[in-house]
Amino acid sequence: MMARSKAAPRSPVSRSARLRWSTGSELLRLVHSEPGITRTEASDRLSLASGATTELIERLRGARLLGEHPAPRSGPGRPTTSLHAHPLGPLVIVVDLRTAGWRVLLGDLAGETSEVEAGFYGDEQPAQFLPRIARSVTRAAEQSRGRARAVAVVVAGTVTGSRLLQFATRGWSEADLGMLTEGLPASSPLRLLAGNDATLGGLAEARTGAARGARVALHILVAVGVGGVLLVDEQPMTGARGAGGEYGHLPFGDPELVCPCGARGCWDLMVDGRALARHRGDPPPDDPVAYATRLLGDLTRGVISDPAARHAIELVAHDLGAGIAGLVNLHDPELITIAGVAPLIRHAAPEAFDRGYQNGLMTFHRRETPAILDGLHGDEGPVLGALSLGVDEITSPTALARWGELTSGG
Numbered sequence: 053m054m055a056r057s058k059a060a061p062r063s064p065v066s067r068s069a070r071l072r073w074s075t076g077s078e079l080l081r082l083v084h085s086e087p088g089i090t091r092t093e094a095s096d097r098l099s100l101a102s103g104a105t106t107e108l109i110e111r112l113r114g115a116r117l118l119g120e121h122p123a124p125r126s127g128p129g130r131p132t133t134s135l136h137a138h139p140l141g142p143l144v145i146v147v148d149l150r151t152a153g154w155r156v157l158l159g160d161l162a163g164e165t166s167e168v169e170a171g172f173y174g175d176e177q178p179a180q181f182l183p184r185i186a187r188s189v190t191r192a193a194e195q196s197r198g199r200a201r202a203v204a205v206v207v208a209g210t211v212t213g214s215r216l217l218q219f220a221t222r223g224w225s226e227a228d229l230g231m232l233t234e235g236l237p238a239s240s241p242l243r244l245l246a247g248n249d250a251t252l253g254g255l256a257e258a259r260t261g262a263a264r265g266a267r268v269a270l271h272i273l274v275a276v277g278v279g280g281v282l283l284v285d286e287q288p289m290t291g292a293r294g295a296g297g298e299y300g301h302l303p304f305g306d307p308e309l310v311c312p313c314g315a316r317g318c319w320d321l322m323v324d325g326r327a328l329a330r331h332r333g334d335p336p337p338d339d340p341v342a343y344a345t346r347l348l349g350d351l352t353r354g355v356i357s358d359p360a361a362r363h364a365i366e367l368v369a370h371d372l373g374a375g376i377a378g379l380v381n382l383h384d385p386e387l388i389t390i391a392g393v394a395p396l397i398r399h400a401a402p403e404a405f406d407r408g409y410q411n412g413l414m415t416f417h418r419r420e421t422p423a424i425l426d427g428l429h430g431d432e433g434p435v436l437g438a439l440s441l442g443v444d445e446i447t448s449p450t451a452l453a454r455w456g457e458l459t460s461g462g
């Protein structure tokens with residue numbers, strides 16, 4: 053997960069200007085993680101005196117960064133207010149490039165999103181459809197009337213910097229995601245950020261989901277294959293080029309099987325719809341996610357009960373649990389969140405999953421086994437994570453100082 057500047061660098065923001073916005077940055081990030089947090093709670097969390105809180109909130113409201121509403125009274129004490137995104141505050145353009153299709157959305161500090169446009173790829177290659185999506189990004193920027201301050205892209209594939217290397221199932225060639233911002237006026241450069249769906253889904257769980265508050269959390273997404281990310285203090289550890297977390301290509305699998313990535317024995321081939329079809333004796337599915345979702349749903353509802361299907365899901369659930377145990381031995385997380393097809397796999401064969409998990413853990417981990425929780429955000433996780441990535445950008449002291457120059461709060 054990396055960033056790239058589109059246009060020529062602007063004049064630097066001075067150190068004193070950055071310092072002036074640093075507490076504001078902390079407060080806005082707190083409101084992002086906990087929209088509607090009360091003024092009292094926020095001031096406690098940041099250890100701010102009440103006079104300083106009042107001054108800060110006034111300044112952020114004046115700069116159109118923060119909204120404030122009366123909070124419902126709860127018990128004794130002075131009445132307080134709740135903190136929200138300002139209705140005219142900065143926005144992030146989120147581009148969602150998922151297997152099934154694409155979307156362009158606008159999102160605010162508090163995690164509210166609205167869709168600008170959506171479409172399908174057809175049989176096109178990225179060089180053909182990215183310019184179409186770029187026009188939609190330009191439209192989103194126009195719609196925002198100058199409020200859009202960053203573009204964050206979610207990709208269901210491998211990303212390094214702003215380059216798309218591999219897209220899960222579609223066999224796309226390499227492409228530069230930088231073309232997504234090429235239609236924007238050079239006078240309003242927007243930073244382009246990109247990350248893969250597993251990383252960004254993990255970021256969303258750490259910021260606002262099931263892993264909130266965990267110092268070290270592991271996130272696992274099963275879609276076509278399996279990816280994930282380790283989050284330390286809510287920051288994804290994505291390696292030097294942003295391409296880390298390719299857990300699916302660890303050799304937890306069958307060494308006889310060759311993975312499309314070029315390696316043998318990848319875990320990827322053991323835990324998704326392709327694995328279910330192989331174990332069941334079905335041909336490789338065109339859409340492994342749809343295949344897995346249908347089969348697991350049918351099994352859970354009792355629509356089908358053939359022993360081959362039951363056996364297939366038990367093998368897959370076991371291999372998913374066992375691989376996660378290996379990652380627990382590696383990373384020692386406080387907890388694990390799972391998303392995509394993974395919760396369905398676990399719920400369809402909980403005993404097999406748990407057997408794989410427990411048996412794979414080193415003894416000392418079994419005494420205090422890290423909990424595996426279903427992700428809170430479901431399929432929206434990656435988009436919300438991209439929004440968080442964009443919010444980090446637009447609430448940086450440097451970005452706030454620039455925004456402040458445009459508003460009365462500067």
Ligand SMILES: [Zn+2]
Pocket residue numbers: 300301311312313314315318320
């Ligand atoms: Zn592989």
